[in-house]
Amino acid sequence: MSTLNSSRHPSTFLLLGIPGMEDSYNWIAIPFCFMYIVALIGNFGVLFLIVTVSSLHEPMYIFLSMLSVTDLILPSVALPKTLGIFWFNSKSISFHGCLTQMFFIHFIYCLESAILLAMAYDRYVAICDPLRYAVKFTNIIIRNIAALGLVRSFCVVTPFTYLLHRLPYCQNIEVPHTYCEHMGIARLACADVTVNIIYGLTAALSSMGLDVVFIIASYVHILRTVLSMNSHQARQKSFSTCTSHVCVIILFYVPAFFSFFAHRFGKHIPRNVHIFVANLYIILPSMLNPVIYSVSTKKIRQSVLKLFH
Numbered sequence: 001m002s003t004l005n006s007s008r009h010p011s012t013f014l015l016l017g018i019p020g021m022e023d024s025y026n027w028i029a030i031p032f033c034f035m036y037i038v039a040l041i042g043n044f045g046v047l048f049l050i051v052t053v054s055s056l057h058e059p060m061y062i063f064l065s066m067l068s069v070t071d072l073i074l075p076s077v078a079l080p081k082t083l084g085i086f087w088f089n090s091k092s093i094s095f096h097g098c099l100t101q102m103f104f105i106h107f108i109y110c111l112e113s114a115i116l117l118a119m120a121y122d123r124y125v126a127i128c129d130p131l132r133y134a135v136k137f138t139n140i141i142i143r144n145i146a147a148l149g150l151v152r153s154f155c156v157v158t159p160f161t162y163l164l165h166r167l168p169y170c171q172n173i174e175v176p177h178t179y180c181e182h183m184g185i186a187r188l189a190c191a192d193v194t195v196n197i198i199y200g201l202t203a204a205l206s207s208m209g210l211d212v213v214f215i216i217a218s219y220v221h222i223l224r225t226v227l228s229m230n231s232h233q234a235r236q237k238s239f240s241t242c243t244s245h246v247c248v249i250i251l252f253y254v255p256a257f258f259s260f261f262a263h264r265f266g267k268h269i270p271r272n273v274h275i276f277v278a279n280l281y282i283i284l285p286s287m288l289n290p291v292i293y294s295v296s297t298k299k300i301r302q303s304v305l306k307l308f309h
Contacts, residue, residue: 013094014093015180017085028086029083046294050062055299056303059122072286074108078179102180106156120245123241156203182196255284259277
């Protein structure tokens with residue numbers, strides 16, 4: 001056990017991995033490692049195409065490049081430590097290292113949600129107000145949207161670090177997870193964590209929750225506009241431009257809210273199931289997003305084929 005220092009913080013935490021599945025760690029690590037490699041190759045590939053192909057220098061693809069950057073960072077923050085636990089039993093992580101990992105994981109979650117909202121607004125303007133698209137998505141406006149997403153994510157997530165740092169911790173330093181996240185650390189404290197619970201719920205609903213509401217509202221307007229089109233070809237083209245984004249939204253938000261609410265209210269969900277789903281949430285969207293956009297977006301598909309030819 002680690003002794004507590006003068007600030008009542010343990011020098012290290014122990015990440016236990018997925019309790020109850022220790023005998024399968026070597027087998028679980030193989031697909032996780034494979035998915036991580038695919039995510040790196042896919043997102044680097046998308047970034048390379050968008051940077052080098054001039055026809056992809058459009059707002060839609062600039063937002064996609066932002067999404068690819070977050071999909072590179074998120075698994076890179078969590079997966080190396082997870083694989084270290086599975087393969088090398090490397091469970092130890094410093095207190096400040098744990099808070100740093102927690103900060104970046106939640107920061108990227110919040111930022112990716114903001115990017116998905118920006119992409120939904122991009123599709124809304126392109127379909128519902130196409131004549132003003134070039135005015136609403138200038139380079140300056142795109143940079144401001146990116147800056148606003150970064151600032152919002154920083155402001156939402158930074159209090160998590162303070163709320164955890166202020167707590168005194170018990171002798172138990174074992175975190176039943178593969179990576180550090182806010183409530184998993186807070187529950188080790190020898191103090192009331194009601195403030196952490198309330199703020200965590202408020203932050204999630206006021207950021208990602210509102211993003212979902214605005215995204216749904218955007219697609220309701222998009223659907224109404226598309227269905228009112230007289231041309232079948234125009235309707236089909238509009239639907240095709242939104243298909244990939246809708247798939248990515250579902251892939252991002254469904255497991256995110258499952259993991260969030262299961263951690264706070266899902267007392268009857270086995271812990272190993274919750275942790276396993278949380279790990280899939282880290283890596284699965286990052287791996288599949290480039291595949292979804294490469295298959296369903298015509299310009300990217302053509303650019304890939306042209307590159308190989």
